[in-house]
Amino acid sequence: MAPGETAGPSSWGRYPHVDQRALALAWASDPLPEGTEPLLPYGLGRSYGDVCLNPDGPVLLTRELRRFLAFDTQAGVLRCEAGCTLGEVAELTLPHRWFPPVVPGTRFVTVGGAVANDVHGKNHHRAGTFGRHVRALELLRGDGTRVVCGPSANTDLFRATVGGLGLTGLITWVELQLASVMGPWMEVEAVPFSGLDRFAELTATSDQTHAYTVAWVDGLARGTALGRGIFFRGNHAEGGGDLPAPRLRLSVPFDAPDALLSAPLIRAFNAVYRHWPRGGTKRLSTWKFLHPLDAVGNWNRLYGSRGLLQHQSVVPGPEAVQELLATAADSGQGSFLTVLKTFSDVPSPGLLSFPRPGWTLALDFPGRGAPTFALLEKLDGVVRAHGGRVYPAKDARMSVDTFRAGYPEWRAFAAHVDARFSSGFWRRVRGEL
Numbered sequence: 001m002a003p004g005e006t007a008g009p010s011s012w013g014r015y016p017h018v019d020q021r022a023l024a025l026a027w028a029s030d031p032l033p034e035g036t037e038p039l040l041p042y043g044l045g046r047s048y049g050d051v052c053l054n055p056d057g058p059v060l061l062t063r064e065l066r067r068f069l070a071f072d073t074q075a076g077v078l079r080c081e082a083g084c085t086l087g088e089v090a091e092l093t094l095p096h097r098w099f100p101p102v103v104p105g106t107r108f109v110t111v112g113g114a115v116a117n118d119v120h121g122k123n124h125h126r127a128g129t130f131g132r133h134v135r136a137l138e139l140l141r142g143d144g145t146r147v148v149c150g151p152s153a154n155t156d157l158f159r160a161t162v163g164g165l166g167l168t169g170l171i172t173w174v175e176l177q178l179a180s181v182m183g184p185w186m187e188v189e190a191v192p193f194s195g196l197d198r199f200a201e202l203t204a205t206s207d208q209t210h211a212y213t214v215a216w217v218d219g220l221a222r223g224t225a226l227g228r229g230i231f232f233r234g235n236h237a238e239g240g241g242d243l244p245a246p247r248l249r250l251s252v253p254f255d256a257p258d259a260l261l262s263a264p265l266i267r268a269f270n271a272v273y274r275h276w277p278r279g280g281t282k283r284l285s286t287w288k289f290l291h292p293l294d295a296v297g298n299w300n301r302l303y304g305s306r307g308l309l310q311h312q313s314v315v316p317g318p319e320a321v322q323e324l325l326a327t328a329a330d331s332g333q334g335s336f337l338t339v340l341k342t343f344s345d346v347p348s349p350g351l352l353s354f355p356r357p358g359w360t361l362a363l364d365f366p367g368r369g370a371p372t373f374a375l376l377e378k379l380d381g382v383v384r385a386h387g388g389r390v391y392p393a394k395d396a397r398m399s400v401d402t403f404r405a406g407y408p409e410w411r412a413f414a415a416h417v418d419a420r421f422s423s424g425f426w427r428r429v430r431g432e433l
């Protein structure tokens with residue numbers, strides 16, 4: 001290892017296991033390391049698979065680039081370095097009644113990572129993706145040049161960088177339009193539903209009345225129970241005083257034995273979820289509603305040493321979702337946590353942005369070797385047959401064909417990939433260019 005380098009971190013799913021080195025960046029003005037070896041920016045590694053991995057090469061840790069550069073509290077415009085997390089942004093801006101316009105299911109993601117995966121949240125039906133709210137960003141290219149791009153400057157490079165998986169260069173800072181909110185609390189409601197038809201009704205009505213909507217689906221239900229779940233909807237609430245700091249309730253200190261996530265435990269977890277307290281509207285902190293899993297530190301360790309593989313796809317509608325759920329349930333491998341949401345027709349700005357109009361389903365499987373990969377391949381087949389796509393941020397194994405079928409703009413994107421940047425994901429899916 002060269003001076004300043006350490007052993008590299010892993011991704012959230014902890015699959016694949018790779019050897020990579022890490023180099024921490026201290027200042028946004030620092031040049032890239034010299035040489036020709038391919039590099040890859042790394043935020044907090046909350047991507048599940050290999051978009052944040054650079055096997056046998058170095059990753060550039062961005063987390064020290066966490067300075068707030070400017071905050072206009074009247075207009076809600078924030079400029080910050082790319083290693084700031086969305087949680088840190090919210091803590092700074094909520095007292096001024098501004099909030100990140102889009103947040104994923106965890107607050108532990110960096111702003112750079114949120115741009116590079118063009119992340120979506122429970123408010124996609126209104127806000128679209130994160131990249132839509134970026135006013136400008138600075139990109140450090142492999143040849144050492146710095147390019148400011150945005151919706152009206154260097155737009156081709158901007159469209160390649162939003163959802164560009166860290167392959168167009170290092171984002172050093174981002175200027176973001178925040179969303180105006182009434183206060184730091186949320187009014188939320190949980191409504192059980194019996195199947196996908198009822199989910200469709202609930203989402204159609206709730207998307208009109210609620211800023212955030214999402215559903216948990218019972219991943220083990222079969223037959224007439226297939227597609228049952230609980231629908232969650234929420235709005236920012238008025239008043240209510242200061243928000244308590246987000247709390248870490250417990251942390252998983254070591255890898256669970258591989259047998260822990262056995263079928264009976266998955267069944268028990270899904271049964272507990274099914275009996276989630278409901279009835280009426282509740283007032284919850286923003287953290288609790290938008291990032292419930294953050295209460296348990298390192299929960300990915302529950303999946304044991306063989307890791308966790310998530311399959312998130314977007315497909316046109318209920319028929320495909322029904323087929324995906326049935327394929328998973330019939331495999332006997334049962335998804336631990338299954339999440340369903342609809343994407344609206346708000347356009348995504350990036351060439352490789354994942355969201356498009358349709359239904360998005362996320363399924364979590366403990367890594368069990370060949371049977372898990374066979375199931376994931378089958379799920380890809382269903383997605384391809386319905387003209388859908390698989391989310392790179394959650395992926396560790398999709399084929400070149402699945403990638404190209406899902407992302408027809410891949411060739412236009414490839415033209416913008418900086419020769420100095422690469423990742424395990426890109427080397428796997430790009431095929432012959």
Ligand SMILES: Cc1cc2nc3c(=O)[nH]c(=O)nc-3n(C[C@H](O)[C@H](O)[C@H](O)COP(=O)(O)OP(=O)(O)OC[C@H]3O[C@@H](n4cnc5c(N)ncnc54)[C@H](O)[C@@H]3O)c2cc1C
Pocket residue numbers: 012040041042043044045046047048051052062082083103104105106108109110111112113114116117118119120121122164165166167169170171172293393423
């Ligand atoms: C519990 C949980 C819930 C989640 N929920 C959602 C969700 O609801 N919606 C959703 O869309 N995603 C979701 N995700 C995925 C997560 O939001 C994305 O993977 C996010 O991009 C991770 O950000 P990060 O900072 O950890 O980036 P990393 O995972 O470290 O990197 C992600 C990508 O960004 C690139 N990158 C990072 N920083 C920079 C930079 N400064 N310049 C250029 N490229 C950079 C990397 O090279 C890599 O390609 C969830 C993840 C978890 C663990």
